Amino acid sequence: MTQTDDDLRTILKRTRKIAVVGVSPNPVRPSHYVARYLSLKGFTVIPVNPGHAGETLFGQTVRASLADCPDDVDMVDIFRRSEHVPPIVDEALERFPDLKTVWMQIGVRNADAAETARARGVDVVEDRCPKIEYQRLFGELRMGGFNTGILSSKL
Template identity: 75%
Template sequence: MTYADSFLKTILERTRTVAVVGVSANPVRPSYFVARYLGLKGYRVIPVNPGLAGQTLFGETVYGTLADVPDDVDMVDIFRRSDAVPAIVDEALARWPDLQTIWMQIGVEHAQAAEVAQARGVDVLQNRCPKIEYQRLFGELRMGGFNTGVISSRLR
């Protein structure tokens, strides 16, 4: 799937609060470091994982389901297998009638669930990572995919 950079940038700029479904408390897991990164970039990250419900991650209470989240969110970021997506999308749409974005992580796709969300006016991204797209679109990626913090024209 391809998405215009302007579409991706609009989503990342308008989003303020992200519910991360399937977040891990293990710092080596991608769901943990993506959620942490988004928090460091100023997004409010609401962790959702039934196995961690009631604990605290990133300064926020972990909720067992999207239905348990007491606050509004702009985006639901899904770190679950593709076959779990329809139930997550249905729960998100039921919980937030004005939800703006469903974002499925790298390797996560579900065409039918995407169609359901899009029919409700929700922007849907599949098989993408908001951390990678943020870094790419806002100038944080350099050679090798990381920001060295060094600005120099000298060869090393």
């Protein structure tokens, strides 16, 4: 299922707390700079990485698993290979009663996990990046010379 720009805009506007699974403390890794960007945009980012549990990133303690996260997470952003997605989605659905979105990063897709989440009423975004979509939909990419497809001036 492909979301429209309106769908993505709605998802990003309603999201407040994001658990980022597979985040890296290395600032050159995409998972780090995506999570950092989202935190700078006002989202509460809960970093999840068992190899760095207890460290601090983006003002939050890195958690070993989704089970260690606060229960009011409304989006899970997954930076793991596609074959690792099903147990992450299962844990997220069990852990977060008000989960609204499962977001799989660029290159990450898993039809079975997506169907499981959708069957529970959770929106699923696959093979996209919330940082890129936020910048594109809210007018920040044009500063970098990207054609966002959004008109910012009126005649």
